[in-house]
Amino acid sequence: MQTIRLTICMGLCVLLLAAGCGRQQQESHPLPASLTLAVGGENPEGYDPTLGWGSYGNPLFHSTLLRRDADLNIVPDLAATWHLATDRLTWTVTIRPDVVFADGSPLTARDVAYTFNTAAVAGGVLDLANLEKAEALNDITVQLRLKQPDITFIHYLITLGIVPERLHGPGYGRRPVGSGPYKLVRWDEGQQMVVEANPYYYGVQPAIKRLIFLFAGEDAALAAARAGKIDVLSVPSSLATREIPGMKLHVVKSVDNRGLMFPCVPDTGDKTPHGLVVGNDVTADVAIRRAVNFAINRQALVDGVLNGFGRPAFGPVDDLPWDNQAIRFKDNDAEKAGIILTQAGWLDVDGDGVREKDGIKAEFTIVYNATDSLRQGLALAVADMLRPVGIRAMPRGENWDRIKNELVHSTVVVFGFGGHSPLEMYKLFHSPGPEPSYWNGGFYTNGVVDGYLDQARAASSFADAIPLWQKAQWDGQTGFAVAGDAPWAWLVNLDHTYYINQCLDVGRSQMEPHGHGWPITANINEWQWTCE
Incomplete structure (x- = not known):
């Protein structure tokens, strides 16, 4: 424990020592190569959707069949079409044929079926007890059969990130591979996580190619933000009236x-x-x-x-x-x-x-x-x-x-x-x-x-x-x-309150759910630097 504390302190010291030129660098290089966020803690169980990762926010590394837009309307993500049978027991979903995982391997309906079947018996926070069976009919069509009618099952089509069957297993949550806009590069547990844009992503490629998630205490993160080393900072409402040089307050309902x-x-x-x-x-x-x-x-x-x-x-x-x-x-x-x-x-x-x-x-x-x-x-x-x-x-x-x-x-x-x-x-x-x-x-x-x-x-x-x-x-x-x-x-x-770099446009945030996960990243592929 002493070693972990020392490592975290040393890492923050490096951030703060570099702060003397931090803002000047930002001013002379208005389009930084990476963006640093302190928006909550890491997920100690790892980043495995079948165990609940992404259920209260954006799974980031993974795609879902459907998603909600800024107005909370249900729109397609992986799914090209989706249909509920008249008996209300069978969802039939056709997925896009052009999707691959971040390692270049194809994402098929078999991966979708595997994800749902695994999540149903995984014992995590997800409750898919009503799922009788998920079955791939071909490479792009999956059927999800329920034990009894349940219109709320669509929630899992919106929140459950799809994992690759051939890579999933014990330890997957610490080395996740998905088909979302970003891929995990490095996770220094207790300190930071580095992710980069997924070059195989089928959707709009994010303008910001590299993200660094900093896992630090409230005081340390605030100090780093004041020093110009954090671009997106989540703060409790009690701290949301402070002035942080180079940052603006972003309030989300x-x-x-x-x-x-x-x-x-x-x-x-x-x-x-x-x-x-x-x-x-x-x-x-x-x-x-x-x-x-x-x-x-x-x-x-x-x-x-x-x-x-x-x-x-x-x-x-x-x-x-x-x-x-x-x-x-x-x-x-x-x-x-x-x-x-x-x-x-x-x-x-x-x-x-x-x-x-x-x-x-x-x-x-x-x-x-x-x-x-x-x-x-x-x-x-x-x-x-x-x-x-x-x-x-x-x-x-x-x-x-x-x-x-x-x-x-x-x-x-x-x-x-x-x-x-x-x-x-x-x-x-x-x-x-x-x-x-x-x-x-x-x-x-x-x-x-x-x-x-x-x-x-x-x-x-x-x-x-x-x-x-x-x-x-x-x-x-x-x-x-x-x-x-x-x-x-x-x-x-609650309003969720963030300080963001004054040169960063995070678009229009959706009304956010309970504060587990990183809900502000739901539209992260719309974010862009604005200063010239």
Whole structure:
């Protein structure tokens, strides 16, 4: 560990020692041979799409069958045509015949079938359990057969990068070969990654031929940017008002949200098959959950915790096509929160400022990842907002593994989600199994909501599914929105904030998903230097 730290420090020192002439070099050579990015950490599991690489961003080294453009429309990538059979069980995809991998070998339908079949049994973050079999019919045609109709399966056509069957195996993620716009040249784990343009790429060749991804801590990366050695820097909103010479702020709207997930069942002593405690007697009362939602001032969270870079969140899919605008409500309403609590029998009978009911205090712990200052800030601010309505919330930082593996079913948790597929909504709100992990860790259940979600997945087209996704949120009578069961208190949607070289044009960024991966690179073959 000491050696790794020394190596990283020496590498950053070299960057900073060169900084004296760094900006001058940029001014005299306005088209650098490479571009340096510090936009997040490396993927410790490697860069294997069958294990989840690229599922929350751009796979970079790999092509996908389909992709989303800047407006989130579905457009072709590898696919020339795609068709869903009338029984909604078989996708038939014809791929471009001119595609080769970065090593010059042809990409065929057999590689596509292999990728999907492998991902389905790989045990990674991808859930392709509904895939019965992928089969190549010829060199350019693949069939993907499902066990049951599921319109959201198209999400995997958009996000799963295709790997070469003959090269894939243990260790592939550290030496990935794909057909995307860039190829991996060198990965110095813990330090940097060097990639170069793939000369065999079938699409628009990127203008920037060499990228260096720097893996450094926040302070070190900021120092390197100030020294002129970084061209694209991702920063938290708390740092997004600083001036960095030679760089400009680039703000990207996102569906990267943060919210409070409530345990929705009482603590009856039940445990999961793995022995985890289930339930919370306070948050099991919908009145508590609804009161929390009305008491919170979301705009104040945006202004204070996010430094103004974001927008209030009222649901998990704000501003996406399947968002139900009817779920919006007036928050920062302590009076309404108080009425809800009083009518439900939560009263402060002993005058200590905390309501109680049937001998139970209106209090609960809010846990958050102890290494995440933003989630900590949200938890602390929410606790302050709940105090005037008679709810005592006690923020506590915890190890993230302990949160996910021990506390998630019995404790209020600050979580973050946000993707480009309604499948995420299904996972969050459909009735869970006996061991739901963190997706529906609060054990929320509503049979009507389940019905809408199931019908949406089984719809004949993506467009036909949208009204059903919206009804699951609120149909006028029930739903998982605040007017209904309120299993969450959604808080904020983050803006993703970057500093970029003032001579760099990154085009029009799409609304970005939750911040895993490198979502800003989704349109990287459009980037170009502008200074002459």
